[in-house]
Amino acid sequence: MKRLFSAACAAAALAGSLQAAEITGGSFDLSTSAFADDTDYARTAVGGAVELGFSRSFSTQLDLFYADFNLTDLEGANATLHGIAHVSSTTSLGLFYGIEETGRDEYDFYGIEAGHEFGFADAEFYLGEGDDGAISGTIAGVAFRRDVNSQFTVSAGLDHLDLGNIELTRIAASAQYDVGKGAKFYGELGSLNAEAQNLSGNEAFVGIGFRWDFGGNRGTTFGRRGLVNKLPGL
Structure with a gap:
């Protein structure tokens, strides 16, 4: 995972050198999931x-993710x-670029994304491509979120990834309860x-987790991209 670690360090160093930037939001979470x-x-x-945030109209977002898969003893990470x-x-509107590693497999992914706050819900969409150097394919997804009240939020999403020897379609719904202070x-x-594999x-x-959102934006503008965070288990 040297390439992944180097990319994360480079992004952090770049962020630290930009004095005009300020942290507008962020998150940290722990989760576990399994097949029923x-x-x-x-x-x-x-x-x-x-x-x-560099101005009211432009910002950058950095995501880091690590997963340990139980049965296969594989580890996966992306930035x-x-x-x-x-x-x-x-x-x-956004552009994204990521690096992902799972075991001996590594691929890059990149694409476009958009988010909009409707009166009844928030929506997010992304479309891109994944490339491991030999095989490339499509990644796409859409997600919706609605605040039921000040403490309870429901969301739903659809993701599709076609990366040659790996093809998956993931549909999920979730509910979260705010216990205070993010x-x-x-x-x-x-x-x-x-x-894919097994x-x-x-x-x-099913899955459960704990999440802490911070900053003025109560988290970040966009969700995670890539394959590792879409697999509930292996």
Whole structure:
């Protein structure tokens, strides 16, 4: 994971050298998930993100994520950098680039993204490409989030990744409860249709986690990209 670590350090050093930037939001979370039919296929993960604002209309976001997969003894990690233009108080457009490693496999991914705050819910969309040097494919997703009240939020998302020998479609719904000062507990229920390594066919999964959002934006503008954080277990 030397390349991944170097990319994260370079991004952090760049951020530290930009005196005009200020932290507008960030998050940290711990989670575990497993397939409903066989909990040996599980994942324990930790992730964090920080967003730096340079002006009211431009910011950058750095995501870091690490996962340990139970049954296969694989480890996976990724780092993603977003460049974000806030075109209005309700709409943001972005470009993202990431590096991901799982075992001996490594690939880059990049693409476009957009987010909009509707009156009834917030929506997010991304479209891009993943490339491991020999095979390239499409990554895409959409997500919606709605605040039921000041403490309770529900969300749903659909992700599709077609990376040659790995193809998956992930559908999930989650609910989170805010216990105060940005701390939240959440639960997730979903379905994964996959053709990858030990996975084949359609399987239900469940997950739980703890998340802490900080900053004026109550977290970051965009969610995570890549394959590792979409797999609930291996």
